[in-house]
Amino acid sequence: MSWGSWENFLAMGGYAFYVWGSYLVTLGLILAEVVLLAMRKRTALGRLRARGTTGQGER
Amino acid sequence: MLAALRCVIHRDLLLAARRMSDVLTVLLFFVIVVSLFPLGIGPDPALLRTIAPGVVWVAALLASMLALNRMFASDHADGTLEQMLLGATPLGMTVAAKVFAHWLISGLPLVLISPVLALQFDLPQELIGVLAISLALGTPVLSLIGAIGAALTLGLRGGGALLSLLVLPLYVPVLIIGAGAAEAAASGLGGQAQILLLGGLLVFAAVFAPWAAAVALRISVE
Amino acid sequence: MSINWFKYSSPQTFFPLAEKLALWFGALALVACGVGLYIGFFVAPTDAQQGEAYRIIFIHVPAAWMSMFLYLVMAFWAGLGLAFNTRLSGMMASAIAPTGALFTFVALWTGSLWGKPTWGTWWVWDARLTSELILLFLYFGFMALQAAIDDARRADKAGAVLALVGVVNIPIIYFSVKWWNTLHQGASVSLAKAPTMAATMFTGMIVMALGFWFYSIAAALMRARCIMLERERSSDWAVEYVKRSA
Numbered sequence: 001m002s003w004g005s006w007e008n009f010l011a012m013g014g015y016a017f018y019v020w021g022s023y024l025v026t027l028g029l030i031l032a033e034v035v036l037l038a039m040r041k042r043t044a045l046g047r048l049r050a051r052g053t054t055g056q057g058e059r
Numbered sequence: 060m061l062a063a064l065r066c067v068i069h070r071d072l073l074l075a076a077r078r079m080s081d082v083l084t085v086l087l088f089f090v091i092v093v094s095l096f097p098l099g100i101g102p103d104p105a106l107l108r109t110i111a112p113g114v115v116w117v118a119a120l121l122a123s124m125l126a127l128n129r130m131f132a133s134d135h136a137d138g139t140l141e142q143m144l145l146g147a148t149p150l151g152m153t154v155a156a157k158v159f160a161h162w163l164i165s166g167l168p169l170v171l172i173s174p175v176l177a178l179q180f181d182l183p184q185e186l187i188g189v190l191a192i193s194l195a196l197g198t199p200v201l202s203l204i205g206a207i208g209a210a211l212t213l214g215l216r217g218g219g220a221l222l223s224l225l226v227l228p229l230y231v232p233v234l235i236i237g238a239g240a241a242e243a244a245a246s247g248l249g250g251q252a253q254i255l256l257l258g259g260l261l262v263f264a265a266v267f268a269p270w271a272a273a274v275a276l277r278i279s280v281e
Numbered sequence: 282m283s284i285n286w287f288k289y290s291s292p293q294t295f296f297p298l299a300e301k302l303a304l305w306f307g308a309l310a311l312v313a314c315g316v317g318l319y320i321g322f323f324v325a326p327t328d329a330q331q332g333e334a335y336r337i338i339f340i341h342v343p344a345a346w347m348s349m350f351l352y353l354v355m356a357f358w359a360g361l362g363l364a365f366n367t368r369l370s371g372m373m374a375s376a377i378a379p380t381g382a383l384f385t386f387v388a389l390w391t392g393s394l395w396g397k398p399t400w401g402t403w404w405v406w407d408a409r410l411t412s413e414l415i416l417l418f419l420y421f422g423f424m425a426l427q428a429a430i431d432d433a434r435r436a437d438k439a440g441a442v443l444a445l446v447g448v449v450n451i452p453i454i455y456f457s458v459k460w461w462n463t464l465h466q467g468a469s470v471s472l473a474k475a476p477t478m479a480a481t482m483f484t485g486m487i488v489m490a491l492g493f494w495f496y497s498i499a500a501a502l503m504r505a506r507c508i509m510l511e512r513e514r515s516s517d518w519a520v521e522y523v524k525r526s527a
Binding site for chain 1: 322323324325326327332333334336337340341344379380383386387390391394395397398496500503504506507510511514515519520522523526
């Protein structure tokens, strides 16, 4: 499958909005999930650190 | 055991009789919602005749969902529920009895008043019959499935809305088949297939839902 | 020498394993998606009827497959946790749910964007799209229920009951929606049929599906680690881990 030119590839035969709209939103959501997970891990670790120094055995 | 179940049903009916307003509010909600649709869509008789089964069914869905909270909440509050959990009667049977009582209080009235509402939409007579039968078979299924949701959300904040979110997706097949019965009858195909399917759903739900609700109750109470 | 099948069934032992697995599967996902996208854009030819718009299929179909598969896996772990009262199984189920919801949304979003150029409307009440929508509600219901319950064990068990009831209902929902769709033939149209599959198109779809699968595993494992850290706060291994990572 040869697109001929970069412009052709981006234009997607006129369907650029739909094709790139799909791919970019998917990529965006996946990136958001990864970032949110990283933030969640950091928060959990932070809480653990704060509690660890005061004592264990509490919920 | 039958005596215990009869006792559970009798108690629920008695409690409902003492708080008639609860029962009537659900019924009135049903009537009002059905009346809202023509107001929102327009009085064109042909259009109303087409949407009538769907509208009545959606309203019945929403009305029976309103009443679900009450199924276990008051018993949970005064400790009766824990007695039921500890009792000799299998919890599944007790739940089935409670669901039956719940249907008598909030499902059956909807079935009985549906012909009157169908007349508002100028639905032909045979279709009114099909609609009423579909509701008669479908509303118990709604109560049975709803019991599972009510048991899961017992005592939780977010109560009613959370319960709706859990239960409405599970209601979808009942809605499609139930409303489809009258619609199929309207288009000449006859609603027998849907009615039979509803009967099948009812049997399936009657066997499994009380058991699932019982499991959910144990999880929620302990 | 006997195998301890349950070695990794405690959070303490599973926690470090989950990290290793997540990194491996994440890498595999990148590779698979890279290959899949290459096939999708540079190997698969233009479709005769739908032009380039059909290339959405390389995300839409794998995402839809994942959405359903993940629900089954979630229900499996939830059921296991309910039956054997294992903490980790419940955590795994909770970890999978958001990723499953994500792919369900992606399937709906891409389905909508695929439908517009090919059928002229942003939404069609096609049997599969409608069932996907209801699946999204099932995922949200599961997540909402767990969020509303403070006690982790009750949340796990309640979610498990809901997930299992949902699993039983999914075929019923799908078939009733399919039936409803065929009965109302005039009013609705079926979503753009996948182009008669050239081998390259099919391969691209399968590879992307693999990529999504690996990604789901990685994401779920990372989330499970977060859940373990949040819930097992007072346990020794968690405190040790925090000390070591400080």
